[in-house]
Structures are given as structure tokens and as C-alpha cells.
Amino acid sequence: MTSLKPNRRALIAGAAVTFAAPALIRPARAEGFAPTPTMRGGANNYRPGAALTDRIGGGGFLMTGSVRRAGDGAPIDGARIQMWAHTTEGHERDPESHGATLTNADGYFEMDMPQIVPAFGQPHGHLAYDAEFDDNGFETVFLRPIMGSASDTTLHVDFVLVPA
Amino acid sequence: MIRAALTWALLAAAIVVPTALAATSPYLAYREPIYIASGFAGIVALALMLAQPLLAVGKLPGLPMPASRRVHRWVGAALIAGVLVHVGGLWITSPPDVIDALLFVSPTPFSLWGVIAMWTLFAAAALAALRKRLRIPPRIWRIAHTALAVVTVAEGVAHALLVEGTMEWWSKVALSALTVIAMLKVALDLRAWAGLTARSR
Numbered sequence: 001m002t003s004l005k006p007n008r009r010a011l012i013a014g015a016a017v018t019f020a021a022p023a024l025i026r027p028a029r030a031e032g033f034a035p036t037p038t039m040r041g042g043a044n045n046y047r048p049g050a051a052l053t054d055r056i057g058g059g060g061f062l063m064t065g066s067v068r069r070a071g072d073g074a075p076i077d078g079a080r081i082q083m084w085a086h087t088t089e090g091h092e093r094d095p096e097s098h099g100a101t102l103t104n105a106d107g108y109f110e111m112d113m114p115q116i117v118p119a120f121g122q123p124h125g126h127l128a129y130d131a132e133f134d135d136n137g138f139e140t141v142f143l144r145p146i147m148g149s150a151s152d153t154t155l156h157v158d159f160v161l162v163p164a
Numbered sequence: 165m166i167r168a169a170l171t172w173a174l175l176a177a178a179i180v181v182p183t184a185l186a187a188t189s190p191y192l193a194y195r196e197p198i199y200i201a202s203g204f205a206g207i208v209a210l211a212l213m214l215a216q217p218l219l220a221v222g223k224l225p226g227l228p229m230p231a232s233r234r235v236h237r238w239v240g241a242a243l244i245a246g247v248l249v250h251v252g253g254l255w256i257t258s259p260p261d262v263i264d265a266l267l268f269v270s271p272t273p274f275s276l277w278g279v280i281a282m283w284t285l286f287a288a289a290a291l292a293a294l295r296k297r298l299r300i301p302p303r304i305w306r307i308a309h310t311a312l313a314v315v316t317v318a319e320g321v322a323h324a325l326l327v328e329g330t331m332e333w334w335s336k337v338a339l340s341a342l343t344v345i346a347m348l349k350v351a352l353d354l355r356a357w358a359g360l361t362a363r364s365r
């Protein structure tokens with residue numbers, strides 16, 4: 001019976017992550033900005049220190065997002081966000097599928113990248129805020145948001161970070 | 165004669181149509197050969213699961229019992245090979261995702277169902293291989309092997325249905341439904357459970 005425990009937990013956590021993804025877009029206003037937890041599998045195929053770039057490959061798909069401080073929700077300027085995915089131009093682990101960008105003064109970032117294609121059963125992207133490659137002093141967070149539909153051409157992701 | 169031909173034609177169509185439709189998936193253009201191969205190994209494994217229970221009880225016309233069982237063993241071996249190619253190919257494509265799945269910490273529930281189906285399939289095969297050496301009584305053997313097969317089909321079908329991959333939706337649903345129906349029909353007809361329910365009364 002004990003051997004079933006991790007399975008159950010994995011399922012529940014998996015479901016929680018899946019259904020929690022859209023909620024990340026609208027952080028609860030009542031209790032301020034709650035920290036965004038790292039998602040299961042978020043760090044898979046991550047490439048530490050991937051180069052800053054204006055565009056990944058030929059582009060055509062728009063990844064957008066915001067980076068805020070937990071609690072008061074103050075936008076974080078110059079936060080380095082890396083993103084990668086399985087796209088029309090390459091697999092997740094390919095170096096050319098990765099790129100990083102910095103947030104502007106409003107804590108906003110965007111990246112033109114190739115169209116995300118379902119891989120390993122879901123159309124999804126990966127994003128990272130890695131404390132090792134950023135001087136803003138927040139804790140590392142890895143996200144694995146799922147697209148509402150494989151035909152979507154944009155994906156929006158919000159980070160709420162905790163000071164390290 | 166016509167009925168026999170229809171049965172074989174239906175079985176062939178249930179296996180060939182979903183595989184052929186998957187071969188037209190636009191996603192294939194964005195996948196490396198090893199990833200494509202691992203996907204098709206999974207589709208073929210799903211299709212073989214439809215034939216397995218029918219072969220086990222000699223339900224296929226023109227294939228009498230001893231031969232049917234022999235084919236059942238070979239198809240069982242092919243099923244295991246399919247699962248190994250499926251998991252191995254995915255591992256090469258994205259090692260961390262497969263490690264997460266095998267450790268039951270994957271973010272995707274269907275990975276969990278797939279891994280459970282893999283282990284119950286292996287257990288069903290191991291039981292078949294060790295049956296004589298361990299001198300498992302026929303009734304226990306039949307209940308255990310059938311139960312493992314039922315779980316494998318249920319979890320394997322759940323895995324396939326939840327995956328957004330190269331399979332076309334309706335052919336996947338049809339193959340899944342036929343596989344579940346064949347498995348349940350055989351499991352209930354077998355009276356494998358008769359001894360169990362009699363004892364529990």
C-alpha cells in the first residue's frame with residue numbers, strides 16, 4: 001500500500017499544477033502578490049546562462065510575461081528570464097531553442113520565438129528566473145506553463161519572486 | 165466464412181487506420197527520427213493490446229487454441245519490445261522528462277499512467293515466463309495474469325487518450341474503446357474470477 005503513496009501524490013500535484021497554470025496570470029489581489037512556486041518539470045532541459053537575444057530562431061510566436069516582487073507586486077526591472085520549448089525549429093534540448101531576455105522598467109518581458117509544438121504530450125513552454133545569472137537578488141523559479149490550445153500563437157506568464 | 169473475414173478485417177483496420185492517420189500528423193515534421201520512432205512504438209503497442217486478449221482465448225477465427233496461444237506469446241514479446249523502444253526513444257529525446265516519469269514526479273498525469281501500465285505489463289510477462297518454474301497453481305496464475313492485463317489495458321488506454329501527440333483523436337478513441345471492450349469481455353468470460361468470488365462468500 002505504501003508504494004501507491006508517491007503515485008497518488010504525483011497525480012494530485014500534477015493535476016494541481018495543470019489547473020493552477022491559468023491562475024498564475026491573475027495573482028490574487030486580496031492577499032497581495034503570492035510567490036510563484038517552481039513547477040514540476042520546469043527545469044527540464046534548462047541551459048544555465050543561455051545568451052540574451054532579441055529573438056529565438058525565426059520567431060512567429062510571442063512569449064510575454066511580467067516579473068514582480070512578492071507581497072507588494074512591485075515590478076522588477078532588468079530581471080533575466082530564459083525561455084525554451086519544443087518548437088517548429090527544434091527540440092527542447094537543442095541549444096538554439098533557448099534564449100534569454102531582460103524585463104523593462106515595468107517588469108515586462110517578451111520574446112519572439114518559433115511556434116511551440118506539443119511535445120511529450122502537451123503544448124508547453126519553459127521559463128526560468130535563475131538567481132545564479134541575475135543580480136536582482138530573488139530566489140530561483142522554474143515554470144512550465146501549458147498552452148490553452150496547440151494552435152495558440154502567444155503565451156503569457158507571470159513571475160512573482162521572493163527576495164533571496 | 166464471411167464472419168471470419170469481417171473479424172480479421174475489423175482487427176486489421178483497428179490497428180492499421182490509427183497508425184496510418186498518425187503518420188499524417190503535422191507534428192512529425194518537427195520531430196527527430198528517434199522521437200518519431202518512439203511515438204509509433206507506443207501506437208503499435210496500444211494496437212497490439214487489442215489483439216492480446218482475443219489471442220489468449222482463441223477468439224480469432226481460423227486460429228485454433230494451441231496456435232492462438234503461441235501467437236499470444238509472440239505478440240506479448242512484441243508488446244514489451246514496443247514499450248522498451250517507446251520509453252528508450254523518449255529517454256534519448258528528453259532524458260529529464262523520462263526520469264521524472266519513471267520516478268513518479270512528472271508534471272503530466274498521463275506519464276504516471278504510462279509508467280504504471282509498463283510495470284504491470286512487465287509483471288504479467290514475468291508471471292508468464294516464471295509460471296512453470298514457480299509452480300503457480302493454474303487458477304491463481306489465471307487470476308493474476310488477467311488482473312495485470314486488465315490494469316495494463318486501463319492505464320495504457322488512459323495514457324494514450326490524455327497524450328496530445330501524433331494520433332488522430334477519433335481513431336485513438338475507437339482503438340481505445342475496442343481494446344477496453346475486448347479486454348473486459350475476455351476477462352469476464354474467462355471465469356478467472358469464479359474461484360475468487362466463490363471463496364470470498
